Amino acid sequence: MPPKVPYCRPLLTPLIHSSSSPSPITHKYWLGAKSKKMNPAKNLIPLLVFILTALSLRLLKLAIFTAPSPPFSSSPPPQQSPSPPFSSSPMPKQNTCSSPACGNAPSHPVEISISPHKTSSVNATILTEKEFKLLSNLIKRRAPCNLLIFGLEPQYRKLSKINARGTTIFLEDDSNKISAIKSKSKKTEIYKVEYSIPAKDAYKLLKHARQNPACAPGSGPLQVSKCKLALKNLPQEVYKNKWDVVVVDGPSGDAPEAPGRMSTIYTSSIIARAGNATDVIVHDIDRTIEKWFSWEFLCDDNLVSAKGKLWNFRITDQSNSTRFCPAKESMIE
Template sequence: MPPLTIDALAEQYTDEIQLAPPQIEMIANTVRGRAPGCRLLVFGLGRDAGMWQRLNADGCTLFVEDNEHWARHALQRHPDLQVLRVSYAGRTVASSLPLDAAVRESLAAFPLPPELERTDWDVIVVDAPFGFDAGCPGRSLPLHWTRQLMGPHTHVFVDDYERPLERTYTDALIAPRCAHSLVVRRPGHEMFWGLGLNSGFAGWSVVDAGGRAQRLRWLLNTTRLRLLWFHDSVEVIPQLAACGLLDGRTHVLFSFSWHRDEAALRHLRRLLSGDGVVQRAAQLHFLLNSAEELAAFRTLVPGFDAMHFNNASLIDPRRFVPATGARRFQAVLNAKPLAFKRHELSVQVPERLFVSYDVQERDEGATRRVDLDALGAREIRRNLSAEGVAAALGEADVGLMLSAAEGACYASLEYLLCGLPVVSTRSLGGRDDFYDPAHSRVVDDDPAGVRDAVADLRARLARGDITREAVRTRALARRRAFLDALAARLQNVVDAAGLPLQAARLLDEAIAEGSKLQQHRNFWVAQLRPPGHVTPPPATDA
C-alpha cells in the first residue's frame, strides 16, 4: 500500500471500526488510486470517520449523517470534518420493501441535496444509516441518491449487502448501471463494489417512420444482459445484426399493434432469413396479440421464439379506474375518425359519446376520414389526455368496439378497467382476450344488434347482475396472467445470465414509469443510428 494509506490506517484504525481490514484496504486503495484530489462521499459518520479523513488528506471528503448523536461525537474527536446533516424522517426498512412502484414514488419525494449534486464524486461509500431492524431508517435514500450521483468513473461501495434492503436496492438501482461489479464476502458479511457506468447503448438512436430521431430505449442494460423492446418495428431486424447490437448478451422483444395476417408473417420470415439473424434466433422474442396469430406464426416462421401476449396488458391500470359520478351517456366509442373503426354501427344507440383524435393516416381505404358530426352523437370530445379519456369513460355506461380487424386495442381494456362492460363486433387482433360473457357482448355487424346489446348490459348493471368493480377485477386478472407469462419467459433469460433480478418486478416498475412502456419501448422504428452518426446534408442539384 502507498505510504499515506499505511500511515492513515496505522494512526486511525481501531477494533471499534465495523468494516473488516480487507474491506477497508479495498476502499483505501481505491481512494488513493484517485489521489491527489479524490472526491470521497461517505454516507455515515462512524468511528471510521477520522480514518477516511486522514486517508484522503489531499482530497475532498464529505460525510452525510442523520443521527445528531453520531455527528456530535465525531466532530468532538475530529472538528475539521465536513458533515452534511440530512433527515431520513418517514423512511424505515419496513416501508422501503418491496421496491415496487409505490415505494419508488415515495423516494421521489426526497430530492437529491444540492450539496451532493454539485460534485462529481470519485468514490461513494454507503455505510449508514442504521438498518439492522424493521424500524430503522434503512439505506433506501442513500442508495437512491447514489444512483443519481454515479458518474462514468465512480466507485461505489455498499456495506451490509447481505441484508435484504441493501441487496434489493443495490441490485435494482446500482448494479445494472455499473460497468464492473463484485461482492466481497467474509463470514456473515458482504460488501458490494461497483465501478463506472455501463455505457451499453449510450449514443445509439432510432429514427421512426416520420423521420423523427430519439435515443434508443431499453428495458434492461447491464454488462451481462441487455433487453431491447421494439414495437411495430420489424424492419430493424437486419440492421440489428448488421450493426452489431445483436451480440451474445442482447435479447430483443417485438410487439405489435395490428393483427398479423399471413402476408405480414411471410414478410417477417424474409427479414429473419438474413445473415447474422438466424444464428441469433434464440435471442429474438415475438409477442403475438392472439392465440390464432401465434399458431400462424409457428407454422410460417418456425425456429423463432414466440408467445401469446396481449399488448394491451402494458397499460398502467392506475390511470383507469371506475368513476362514481353521474353517467350522462349510454355508451362511449373511443376511436379515431377512420373508416375501419365503423362508427356507423352505433347510430341506433341513443345518448352516445365519441372520443376522437386528429389523425395523420392517409385518407383512403380503411383509413378514410369519417365525418363524426353526421352520425348523431350527443357529444364529441377530441384530443383528450389520458386523464381526460378516463374522465370521459366515467360518464358512460357501456364501451363500444366496432372494428372488424385491429390489434390488442388499448381502448377496449381501458373500458374494462374503468368498469364499463363492452359491446364488440367480431374482430381479429386479440381484444376479445379480455372479454367475459358476464360483462361483454359480441354481436353481428348490425346497428340494431349493437343497440340491443347496450340495452342488455345497462339493464344488467341496473339490476346489480354485474358491478363495475367486478368488471375491473376480471380485466386485471387477465392482464396479470399475460404479464406473469411474459415475466416467466424473461426470467429464464435473466437466470441464464446469472442476474439476481425478478423479471416480474422489472416489468411492473417499467410500466409504472410510463404506461404502455413508453419509457422503455422503441415505437415504429425505421432505422437504427450508431453513436457519432451525422445526418448528411440534403443533396443539391449540380
C-alpha cells in the same frame, strides 16, 4: 485260563479308614457343614467385606452430593445471530439516538474504537480489517478525489485523511455521532440529514420504482424528482459535485422500524451516473435490503470487487441511459 485272583476290597477303602490325618482338601469335601462349624472366622470374612463395601459406597455418595457446585443461571446464553431487516420477530432496541428519524431503532455507541476491526454485534456497521483495507486502497488509488459517505463511523476519519487534498463529505442522521466526530476533527465536512422511510417498506418501494417512470435514470434532477426513493433535501454540494467514490453505510437499517438504506442506494446510483467512472461501495450486503437494491440499481454486471460484507460497484458514464441494468431476467421478483 486266566489265573484266579482272590477277592479283595476296593483300594479306596483303606484310604478312608486310614488312621492318618486327611489332607485339608479331602477333609473339607468329606466333612461338609461340619468343617464350617469348626472354622467360624472364615464365615466372618465375606460379611466384613460386604459391610466395608457398602460403607465405602455410602461415603462416596455423600461426598458427591455435598460437594460445592458452580452457580446456576436460569437465563439462556445470549443469541448473536443477526436478524434480517424483514424479520417479524421483535428485536432489542436501544433508544440512544436523539434524531427523530431514528425512531426506536438501535443506534451505535458514540465512543467506539477507530480500529477497523469489528468489535461486537452492536457495532454492526464497523468494517472488518479486510473490508477497511479494500476501501482504503480504493481511496488511495483515486485520491485526491470527491468522496461522499452516507454514514459516519470514527474509522472513516482515516478515509478523510487519505483524501486530504480532495473533497470528503459525510451525511449522518445521528446527532450524537456528529457531535463526537466534530469535537475531534474540524476539517471534515459533516451534514445532518433526515431519513423518514422505514426498512419495512422496502419491497413496496421497489415495486414503486419499477412501475414509475419518474424513478428511471435520466428522468430529471434529484431535487425535483417525483420518485419516492429520491433524497431531495441533501446539501447542495451533493448535487453540484461529480463524485468519484460514494460509500453507502447509512442509515442504520438494522430493524423493520429503523430507516432503511433503500433511498441512499437509489440516490447513489443516480449520482454515480452523472460522473465519468464512479465507485459505489455498499456495506452490510449480507442483509436483504442492501442486496436487493444493489442488484436493482447498481447491477451485478458492475460489481468489480468484494470483501466480506462490502461490495464495490463501478458505474461508468451512463447519463443518457434509461435503464439501470441491461435488459435481462430480473433477479428479484
